[in-house]
């Protein structure tokens with residue numbers, strides 16, 4: 001049976017688009033949901049024939065109230081997996097607990113280095129030679145949780161943040177569909193806080 005996936009976005013949606021374009025076996029994109037009505041990714045999803053919805057966080061008085069409404073909306077699509085793709089919200093422990101082991105995120109750094117924002121600027125400022133992106137299961141701690149896949153890119157001497165971000169983003173677009181492919185094939189096992197990838 002195919003896995004139902006809900007993708008959460010806040011903006012551009014290029015990772016979402018890469019996932020849609022990958023047409024992953026055994027995966028049905030049940031919906032794309034944004035917390036911002038003007039997210040550029042929404043019309044892209046709609047044009048691909050994917051149901052879209054908006055839940056504007058500005059209409060909720062607390063993080064808890066928003067997350068509860070978001071859970072209720074997501075669950076109408078009965079997802080097997082919830083995919084955060086540039087969803088710029090800090091999630092409550094209630095939310096992450098509700099989707100325990102079926103919520104994944106992409107972060108533009110080699111975690112556990114550079115959690116949080118402005119990862120490319122910070123990588124350049126630290127003078128690291130390698131940078132990249134990480135796909136991980138989401139736990140209550142921001143940008144932590146069992147790592148599924150990582151991709152590494154070099155940091156070149158004259159890079160600015162935009163050049164480095166573009167190099168990383170190319171890898172993000174390759175890696176996210178691959179992680180979802182592994183999930184859909186039941187090849188990801190979480191064992192003592194680490195992800196084991198079963199061979200095909």
Ligand code: GRF
Nearest residue numbers: 012013014015086106107108
């Ligand atoms: C990506 O760099 C992702 O790693 C980060 O936010 C950005 C979202 O870009 N979490 P997009 O909306 O997928 O184009």
